[in-house]
Structures are given as structure tokens and as C-alpha cells.
Amino acid sequence: MSISKTYTISELAREFSITTRTIRYYEDEAFLSPRREGQQRIYAEKDRVLLKLILRGKRLGFSLNESKGILALYEPGGSNQHQLQSMLNLLREKQESLRRRLEDIEMMQSDLLEAEERIFRALTDGQANGDPDSHEQN
Amino acid sequence: MSISKTYTISELAREFSITTRTIRYYEDEAFLSPRREGQQRIYAEKDRVLLKLILRGKRLGFSLNESKGILALYEPGGSNQHQLQSMLNLLREKQESLRRRLEDIEMMQSDLLEAEERIFRALTDGQANGDPDSHEQN
DNA sequence: GTTCTAGTTTACGTAAACGTAAACTAGAAC
DNA sequence: GTTCTAGTTTACGTTTACGTAAACTAGAAC
Structure with a gap:
């Protein structure tokens, strides 16, 4: 020690x-x-x-309170059958919510990729698009 | 239409x-x-x-304000060289922050897996561990 | 014609997560 | 011995993201 x-x-x-x-x-x-x-x-x-x-x-x-739940999983803690079961339940919940968040991230990432392509095209295609005011002036 | x-x-x-x-x-x-x-x-x-x-x-x-930035990427919007560039920059930023969040999720997931194993072991190993008070009583 | 039902505006209230200022303590540096 | 420097307590203030209540409108159902 x-x-x-x-x-x-x-x-x-x-x-x-x-x-x-x-x-x-x-x-x-x-x-x-x-x-x-x-x-x-x-x-x-x-x-x-x-x-x-x-x-x-x-x-x-x-939120801090949600994290509080997670933190409880790291403590050695009193561990009778009942407590362990409810810890397992809490754990499943948190894993589920992480999975959902992961999906959100993936969707947002693919959205951002699309947006990137659009912007790239707008940049390289010359300015023959959209706003007719988009010339170098100013 | x-x-x-x-x-x-x-x-x-x-x-x-x-x-x-x-x-x-x-x-x-x-x-x-x-x-x-x-x-x-x-x-x-x-x-x-x-x-x-x-x-x-x-x-x-x-936050809502952070999202506001992202939403701007979806609008067709005025698109001169300068604006497109700053949109690209914003985009990179958001992609980066998503990557970081992804890492956070992965770390948390692996933490949760560890916790799960610990709990499982505590459940199956019989009660010969940790808190000596962990018998069925009460 | 009144009574739902869904919608509206206005406005004050609130929980969470700190920011900020004031006034104090205590070791370290000179 | 005073002057930094980092730390402390106490307490009121602030921002974000809505909740909640009150008082009004307007079509639909009876």
C-alpha cells in the first residue's frame, strides 16, 4: 500500500x-x-x-443526478441479493441510454457529412448557384 | 410540388x-x-x-445555442466564398466535438461492462465477499 | 346558446449548475 | 511584521430551459 x-x-x-x-x-x-x-x-x-x-x-x-446513479455502480457498496439486482437494473438502463446516445451521434455524424458535401460542392462548383450576390465583392 | x-x-x-x-x-x-x-x-x-x-x-x-450552430448548416443560406469557409470550419468543430463525445461513450460503456462483471461475480460467487453483512437477513 | 377542446398571450416562478463578491485564515517569501 | 498566494465560508446573483397559472379566442359538438 x-x-x-x-x-x-x-x-x-x-x-x-x-x-x-x-x-x-x-x-x-x-x-x-x-x-x-x-x-x-x-x-x-x-x-x-x-x-x-x-x-x-x-x-x-x-445531469448530475443521473451521473449519481452511475457513480453508485463504482462503489464497492453493500451487496446483498436485492441491492445487486437493482444495481444490475440500473446498469441495463444506463447501457440502454448510452446506446441511444450512440445512435444520436451516428445520425448527427451522417447529417454533418451530408452538409459537408453540400458545402464542398457549393465551394467547388463555381458560384453558379443559389444567392446571385455571391461574388467576390466585399 | x-x-x-x-x-x-x-x-x-x-x-x-x-x-x-x-x-x-x-x-x-x-x-x-x-x-x-x-x-x-x-x-x-x-x-x-x-x-x-x-x-x-x-x-x-x-445547449440550445450550440445546436443553433449546427442548424445553420442545414439552411441553404447565403453562400459566398467567405460564408462557406466559415461554415466548413464550424462543421469541423462540430465533427470534432462529436468524436470526443463518441470517445466518452466508449469509455463509459467499457466502464459499465466492468461494473457489470463485478456485480455478476458478486451475485454468483455466493456471498463470500466484501461486506460481511451481506446475508439474506432483512 | 353554451360547453368542450385546442389553441393563444402574458407573465411570474423554478430547478440545476454554477458565477461572483466579501470577508476571513494561514503558511511562505521577503 | 507585512505582503503574497492559495485556500476557506457565506451568501446573494445569474443563465438556461422550461413549468405553471390566468385570462382570452374560436371552431365543433350538443
Whole structure:
């Protein structure tokens, strides 16, 4: 058991390009519970991982509360039959919602490809199209 | 040119499982501009597509303003050299951000798979693990 | 002619996720 | 010993994306 690395609040803020306010807010919302050293917060690797997961969730459009569900899956946690079952259910749900998001991304990507082609054609076809005002002037 | 289908506000609300308030809000924010018939709004297929795109963006965690950028790519729009170039730039940006989101999804999916295995093992291994309190009682 | 039903405008309210300012603490650097 | 620098608490403010209520309109059904 080596003493694993710790982080200050501003180190984490810098790494993830967020403000310290945001990190403290997540603590208020019980996502993080850093150790204290005197008055200061000391973050362990575990906190850093949690933070990363939260932010990843955010980028995918999960609310903090939705992410909370996901985070629960990472905790060793009390594990009787019943709890494990409901964790499995939650897991399936999240997997489903990820699949849907994946579809959304794929559709959007193919839309963007189409748009790209259109723009490319408009650029190369000469200006013999659309807006008659589209000459170099101005 | 066949007269393409039109929709009332509540038809669209039902189809996409949103409220009419939301649809009117999007109009206030200039995402939609349905035709009027007397006092009522009449939505064309075009509006329906826009709505779908907005909602897809939302599911992917794009703010309405971010989606606004994407929507601009679908409009025929004034197309002089300069405008086309900046559209291409915007397009690249959006493609990049989609790629990043795709990575996020993939990481989260593999995380979920790991979690699934852990839970499965905990379920099948008998209860000889972790929390010593995990017996059937209660 | 009134009573649904769906639609409309106006406007104040709200939850989530922070931003921002003020006032304080405490070690480090000079 | 004071002056950075980073950290802290407290608390009010702000933006986004709608919710919700009130008061009105207008065709359809009876």
C-alpha cells in the first residue's frame, strides 16, 4: 500500500479546466468528500476519478443526478441479493441510454457529412448557384 | 410540388413527448417560425425536422445555442466564398466535438461492462465477499 | 346558446449548475 | 511584521430551459 498521490483543489481545477467553485459545489452535492488537513481539502486519486466520471457524464448530457446513479455502480457498496439486482437494473438502463446516445451521434455524424458535401460542392462548383450576390465583392 | 403535410403544435408535442410550452419557447428563441393560420400555428415538415435536430442535440448535451450552430448548416443560406469557409470550419468543430463525445461513450460503456462483471461475480460467487453483512437477513 | 377542446398571450416562478463578491485564515517569501 | 498566494465560508446573483397559472379566442359538438 503505497501512499497514493493527493491533489489540491486548484490542481484538479487546472487539470479539468473547471473552477474551484465547481469542485466545491460537487462536494456540497455529495459527489466528493475530500479529506481535510487543517482547513484545506486534500483530494485522493479516488476523488479525481469521480470528478472525471462526473465531467464525462456532463459532456454526454447527463445531469448530475443521473451521473449519481452511475457513480453508485463504482462503489464497492453493500451487496446483498436485492441491492445487486437493482444495481444490475440500473446498469441495463444506463447501457440502454448510452446506446441511444450512440445512435444520436451516428445520425448527427451522417447529417454533418451530408452538409459537408453540400458545402464542398457549393465551394467547388463555381458560384453558379443559389444567392446571385455571391461574388467576390466585399 | 405536392402540398406537404402540416402539423399542429400538440401533434408535434405528442410525437416528441414534449410540451407545447417547449415548442413555443423554441420559437421565441428563433429556432422555429411556423406559419400562422388565423391565430394558430401551423408547422411544416421543415419545422418538424428542425425540432428533431434540436432534441437530438439536447440528448447529446448540446445547449440550445450550440445546436443553433449546427442548424445553420442545414439552411441553404447565403453562400459566398467567405460564408462557406466559415461554415466548413464550424462543421469541423462540430465533427470534432462529436468524436470526443463518441470517445466518452466508449469509455463509459467499457466502464459499465466492468461494473457489470463485478456485480455478476458478486451475485454468483455466493456471498463470500466484501461486506460481511451481506446475508439474506432483512 | 353554451360547453368542450385546442389553441393563444402574458407573465411570474423554478430547478440545476454554477458565477461572483466579501470577508476571513494561514503558511511562505521577503 | 507585512505582503503574497492559495485556500476557506457565506451568501446573494445569474443563465438556461422550461413549468405553471390566468385570462382570452374560436371552431365543433350538443
